[in-house]
Amino acid sequence: xxxxxxxxxxxxxxxxxxxxxxxxxxxxxxxxxxxxxxxxxxxxxxxxxxxxxxxxxxxxxxxxxxxxxxxxxxxxxxxxxxxxxxxxxxxxxxxxxxxxxxxxxxxxxxxxxxxxxxxxxxxxxxxxxxxxxxxxxxxxxxxxxxxxxxxxxxxxxxxxxxxxxxxxxxxxxxxxxxxxxxxxxxxxxxxxxxxxxxxxxxxxxxxxxxxxxxxxxxxxxxxxxxxxxxxxxxxxxxxxxxxxxxxxxxxxxxxxxxxxxxxxxxxxxxxxxxxxxxxxxxxxxxxxxxxxxxxxxxxxxxxxxxxxxxxxxxxxxxxxxxxxxxxxxxxxxxxxxxxxxxxxxxxxxxxxxxxxxxxxxxxxxxxxxxxxxxxxxxxxxxxxxxxxxxxxxxxxxxxxxxxxxxxxxxxxxxxxxx
Amino acid sequence: xxxxxxxxxxxxxxxxxxxxxxxxxxxxxxxxxxxxxxxxxxxxxxxxxxxxxxxxxxxxxxxxxxxxxxxxxxxxxxxxxxxxxxxxxxxxxxxxxxxxxxxxxxxxxxxxxxxxxxxxxxxxxxxxxxxxxxxxxxxxxxxxxxxxxxxxxxxxxxxxxxxxxxxxxxxxxxxxxxxxxxxxxxxxxxxxxxxxxxxxxxxxxxxxxxxxxxxxxxxxxxxxxxxxxxxxxxxxxxxxxxxxxxxxxxxxxxxxxxxxxxxxxxxxxxxxxxxxxxxxxxxxxxxxxxxxxxxxxxxxxxxxxxxxxxxxxxxxxxxxxxxxxxxxxxxxxxxxxxxxxxxxxxxxxxxxxxxxxxxxxxxxxxxxxxxxxxxxxxxxxxxxxxxxxxxxxxxxxxxxxxxxxxxxxxxxxxxxxx
Numbered sequence: 010x011x012x013x014x015x016x017x018x019x020x021x022x023x024x025x026x027x028x029x030x031x032x033x034x035x036x037x038x039x040x041x042x043x044x045x046x047x048x049x050x051x052x053x054x055x056x057x058x059x060x061x062x063x064x065x066x067x068x069x070x071x072x073x074x075x076x077x078x079x080x081x082x083x084x085x086x087x088x089x090x091x092x093x094x095x096x097x098x099x100x101x102x103x104x105x106x107x108x109x110x111x112x113x114x115x116x117x118x119x120x121x122x123x124x125x126x127x128x129x130x131x132x133x134x135x136x137x138x139x140x141x142x143x144x145x146x147x148x149x150x151x152x153x154x155x156x157x158x159x160x161x162x163x164x165x166x167x168x169x170x171x172x173x174x175x176x177x178x179x180x181x182x183x184x185x186x187x188x189x190x191x192x193x194x195x196x197x198x199x200x201x202x203x204x205x206x207x208x209x210x211x212x213x214x215x216x217x218x219x220x221x222x223x224x225x226x227x228x229x230x231x232x233x234x235x236x237x238x239x240x241x242x243x244x245x246x247x248x249x250x251x252x253x254x255x256x257x258x259x260x261x262x263x264x265x266x267x268x269x270x271x272x273x274x275x276x277x278x279x280x281x282x283x284x285x286x287x288x289x290x291x292x293x294x295x296x297x298x299x300x301x302x303x304x305x306x307x308x309x310x311x312x313x314x315x316x317x318x319x320x321x322x323x324x325x326x327x328x329x330x331x332x333x334x335x336x337x338x339x340x341x342x343x344x345x346x347x348x349x350x351x352x353x354x355x356x357x358x359x360x361x362x363x364x365x366x367x368x369x370x371x372x373x374x375x376x377x378x379x380x381x382x383x384x385x386x387x388x389x390x391x392x393x394x395x396x397x398x399x400x401x402x403x404x405x406x407x408x409x410x411x412x413x414x415x416x417x418x419x420x421x422x423x424x425x426x427x
Numbered sequence: 428x429x430x431x432x433x434x435x436x437x438x439x440x441x442x443x444x445x446x447x448x449x450x451x452x453x454x455x456x457x458x459x460x461x462x463x464x465x466x467x468x469x470x471x472x473x474x475x476x477x478x479x480x481x482x483x484x485x486x487x488x489x490x491x492x493x494x495x496x497x498x499x500x501x502x503x504x505x506x507x508x509x510x511x512x513x514x515x516x517x518x519x520x521x522x523x524x525x526x527x528x529x530x531x532x533x534x535x536x537x538x539x540x541x542x543x544x545x546x547x548x549x550x551x552x553x554x555x556x557x558x559x560x561x562x563x564x565x566x567x568x569x570x571x572x573x574x575x576x577x578x579x580x581x582x583x584x585x586x587x588x589x590x591x592x593x594x595x596x597x598x599x600x601x602x603x604x605x606x607x608x609x610x611x612x613x614x615x616x617x618x619x620x621x622x623x624x625x626x627x628x629x630x631x632x633x634x635x636x637x638x639x640x641x642x643x644x645x646x647x648x649x650x651x652x653x654x655x656x657x658x659x660x661x662x663x664x665x666x667x668x669x670x671x672x673x674x675x676x677x678x679x680x681x682x683x684x685x686x687x688x689x690x691x692x693x694x695x696x697x698x699x700x701x702x703x704x705x706x707x708x709x710x711x712x713x714x715x716x717x718x719x720x721x722x723x724x725x726x727x728x729x730x731x732x733x734x735x736x737x738x739x740x741x742x743x744x745x746x747x748x749x750x751x752x753x754x755x756x757x758x759x760x761x762x763x764x765x766x767x768x769x770x771x772x773x774x775x776x777x778x779x780x781x782x783x784x785x786x787x788x789x790x791x792x793x794x795x796x797x798x799x800x801x802x803x804x805x806x807x808x809x810x811x812x813x814x815x816x817x818x819x820x821x822x823x824x825x826x827x828x829x830x831x832x833x834x835x836x837x838x839x840x841x842x843x844x845x
Contacts, residue, residue: 026760030783109805115794117804124816125786203640207816222621222644228817229646249839256841342444364834365448368543376533376837385842386535386833387527398542398625398830399646400818412816415804416782419794421667423674424803 011195017186018205021126021151024183025207028149029123031180033100039178040096040143044089046174047139047167051085057166058135065159073263073323077133078160088136091390092143092171098389101407102149105416116418121411123149125207128199128227130155132213135163141210142171142185144392148410153206155188155196157213165189200225212393214320230401230409232393235265235348236320237378240337240363241281242354243274249375250353251285256377257351259292263322265394266349266381270317270327272337278330279305294324301330317344334359338366345369348396349381370396370403429613435604436623439544439569442601443625446567447541449598451518457596458514458561464592465507465557465585472503475584476553483577491681491741495551496578506554510561510589516807519825520567523834534836539829541567543625546617546645548573550631553581559628560589560603562810566828571624573606573614575631583607618643630811632738648819648827650811653683653766654738655796658755658781659699660772661692667793668771669703674795675769677710681740683812684767684799688735688745690755696748697723712742719748735762752777756784763787766814767799788814788821 028036047054058080065075101121108118127150131137138154145152156164168187176182188195200209200221209227211217214234221229239257241250257268273281282305286296297312309328316327317340331337334352341350351373352363360374371381381404383391388406395401401409446454465472476498483493519539526536545568549555556572563570574582586605594600606613618627618639627645629635632652639647657675659668675686691699700723704714715730727746734745735758749755752770759768769791770781778792789799799822801809806824813819819827 026786029786111803111805115798115803122786226640228815230817246839252839252841260842368444368447368540369832371833371835373835374837376835376840377842379842380533380835380837380840381833385529385533387529397646399648402830403833412820414787415789415799415821417789417791417794417798419792419798421664421670422794422798423670424678424795424797 011190011198014188014195014198014202017153017188018126018202020183021153021186022205024181025123025125025151027181028151028184031149033102035179036100036146036149037096039146039175039180040092042174042178043139043143043171044092044096046170047085047089047092050166050170051082053170054080054085054163054166055082057162060162061160068159070159074133074159077263078135078163080135080163084136088139091136092139095143095147095390098147098407100147101411106413113422114420115422118416119413120416121408122414124410124412126151126153126205127410128153128155128202128206128209130196130199130209130211130213130217132157132217133160135160135167137212138164138167139171141392142168144390144407144410146175146180146184148407150410151184151186153186153188153199155199158191161189161191197224200227203227210393230395230405231397232395232405233265234320234346234396235267235394236270236318236344236346237266237268237349238270238272238341238345238351239268239378240272240341240350240352241274241277242334242352242356242359243276244356244359245277245281245353246355247277247281247284250281251288253351253353253375253377254285255288255292257379258289258294258326259324260377260379262324265320266378267322268326268351268378269319269321270329270344272340273302273328273330274334274337275301275330275332278302282306282328289326292324294326296326296328298328299330302328320346334362338363341367346396348394349373349378351376351378370394429608429616432606432613432616432620435571435606436544436620438601439571439604440623442599443541443543443569445599446569446602449567451520453597454518454564454567455514457564457593457598458510460592460596461557461561461589462507462510462514464588465503465510468584468588469500469503471588472498472581472584473500475580478580479578486577488577492551492577495681496553496581498553498581502554506557509554510557513561513565513808516565516825518565519829524831531840532838533840536834537831538834539826540832542828542830544569544571544623545828546571546573546620546624546627548614548617548627548629548631548635548639550575550635551578553578553585555630556582556585557589559810560586562808562825562828564593564598564602566825568828569602569604571604571606571617573617576609579607579609615642618645621645628811648813648823649815650813650823651683652738652764652814653685653812654688654736654762654764655684655686655767656688656690656759656763656769657686657796658690658759658768658770659692659695660752660770660774660777661694662774662777663695663699663771664773665695665699665702668699669706671769671771671793671795672703673706673710675797676707676712676744677742678795678797680742683738684796685740686744686769686796687737687739688747688762690758691720691746691748692752692755693719693748693750696720700724700746707744710742712744714744714746716746717748720746738764752780756781759785764814766812767791767796769794769796788812
């Protein structure tokens with residue numbers, strides 16, 4: 010048991026009580042100060058990041074992971090601008106989403122309030138430290154940040170700068186706290202601190218998800234796992250299908266809403282696959298196909314059961330030819346992670362069947378899976394993309410960082426006969 | 428590992444896929460058939476209940492628990508009428524709560540869809556079997572019911588009748604399933620079946636809550652724990668305060684929204700306590716007070732730390748005299764279960780401070796805590812009262828048994844530059 014972590018929990022709980030009644034303008038002042046602190050502290054951040062990069066290279070991190078870890082002046086500027094943009098958003102706290110009067114005269118309202126204390130366990134990208142802290146402060150939540158070991162120096166520097174800046178505006182120290190530890194036991198302890206944490210948001214891959222499912226007693230919002238599919242229907246506009254498939258796979262292959270498996274109706278496979286394959290291979294994509302796909306594209310590798318299950322996050326695409334829309338939906342049902350699924354079709358009924366029958370956070374007709382994103386949806390900010398069904402599903406904006414409470418105005422009402 | 432339970436999970440998952448697209452009228456037909464089956468099967472239910480009652484008496488259950496367990500013709504009729512009233516409510520599934528267009532022409536809608544498979548672990552009252560099953564069927568969810576051991580015969584009979592009736596209307600067998608086991612290991616296995624269950628709703632006391640927190644990997648909506656307070660402010664209308672306190676404690680003491688501790692401002696304690704004590708004692712309430720309360724009411728028992736923490740669910744009331752509104756709120760913050768809290772005051776600022784500062788599912792001004800209830804709030808039905816912050820907080824109606832998915836209509840949109 011790490012007592013420092015328990016102390017952090019207690020401080021966060023106290024800070025959350027205070028934050029729940031802080032005015033929007035005070036929170037915004039703090040956010041602006043945090044953005045300034047990031048800009049003014051960029052040398053400190055870059056120096057810390059250089060240590061992480063050096064350690065990462067020594068430990069043999071892949072080029073993709075090193076790129077996620079790397080900070081530059083431009084990336085720090087993006088981070089600061091991100092914090093400022095959160096300041097500019099409306100404060101959801103205190104909004105009464107509905108109010109009604111009951112026959113007995115009670116007036117019942119539903120008011121948005123902060124969740125309380127948010128714990129976040131994340132991997133790699135240090136900008137999450139500033140993003141998550143600013144979204145939580147905006148919504149009146151205290152946050153406990155537990156970043157990946159590989160980014161600990163960068164995260165520590167960022168957290169120190171923004172927490173100090175927020176304190177200079179009267180925000181308590183407990184509001185933004187960083188778990189300065191590389192010990193996995195601490196992450197697991199954090200998952201069990203339900204006395205102090207109201208919600209835990211893990212951002213990472215399969216391994217983290219399994220550890221959280223095994224250990225967490227804090228309520229969890231699972232984010233970010235995306236084994237997404239694009240299904241090209243027999244009635245697809247094939248030119249559009251090529252454009253969308255290429256975009257969904259290659260525009261940014263390392264993110265969760267990139268397409269990992271292409272499903273193609275057998276009636277259009279022979280026309281469609283050679284064209285899309287050429288475009289994809291040109292862009293460096295490795296293709297792996299089922300038996301039928303390889304009859305059309307004999308030069309590609311065979312896909313195995315494991316391929317259907319894998320979120321590559323890389324320039325690799327699995328291809329399966331299916332006999333029907335139903336078969337495509339069954340494949341998605343079996344292998345998908347309920348993140349984002351897209352159908353390309355010009356057929357009204359098939360579009361409706363896909364929309365109704367596919368169980369995912371976001372279901373598209375005739376557009377790239379890459380659009381599942383808080384900014385693209387118009388939410389102005391994003392805490393992650395939830396792949397679970399409770400509380401938040403899909404891109405999480407500020408509202409998803411709040412809960413509600415019922416406020417009831419009476420004039421002496423009692424129930425039934427006392 | 429109980430394989431029968433795993434089979435039930437698989438069947439529920441399949442049934443949920445089917446249910447998600449069943450029409451409202453088919454679901455309503457099934458609900459009407461279920462109500463009829465309860466009425467026609469009342470002899471069978473009463474015979475099963477007689478066995479449970481006999482076992483309960485042998486095992487020495489308290490009179491209160493036996494009363495919760497007991498079924499009668501009237502209670503079965505209430506159960507059937509409850510199922511019919513669910514049929515009469517609007518179906519929330521398929522509702523588009525919002526739809527908007529993005530600058531790139533994407534049309535994004537948020538649609539209500541079923542959660543999928545709901546597991547419920549409940550104690551004592553057999554009517555929960557019919558209530559929970561009907562609410563889940565209405566919302567297109569499959570349900571796995573795991574009732575208390577003491578009611579297993581009653582629950583089995585009810586579940587068999589309603590499941591058979593639903594099947595006669597084309598609802599699959601997997602939609603309403605009963606865990607026919609008294610083995611606690613099975614309940615724990617159910618809590619871990621995240622592959623098949625989308626949500627687990629425990630309805631019970633502290634013991635169940637602890638077991639769930641320790642074991643569940645399925646996302647949980649915790650319900651029903653209510654250590655509720657009524658605070659009589661220095662500016663209270665004392666006549667109103669007496670009426671509300673008596674109602675909040677005695678109108679139905681065995682339920683979660685009954686008041687368990689009375690907090691009284693010291694400036695009105697001497698006037699208020701003797702009057703309210705007389706009324707309460709007349710109604711058989713045992714009072715336990717802090718030192719200051721006992722200076723005014725010397726004949727009552729002393730209250731200990733344990734009293735502040737206890738949800739009596741009985742005709743017992745703890746009383747504490749406080750020096751300020753802030754002290755009252757601190758007591759609630761420390762001992763409350765974030766269920767229901769009420770202030771009695773005629774002071775505008777104090778009402779606002781209490782509403783803003785108290786973190787609970789329902790916060791009242793000048794009304795009885797007994798009103799926190801799905802029917803009293805006008806929701807028409809209730810699956811339980813959530814005391815957690817994620818997804819559902821307070822009385823859970825039909826909407827809280829749904830989640831949403833984003834549906835997006837495109838015309839070939841791709842993101843950025845491919």
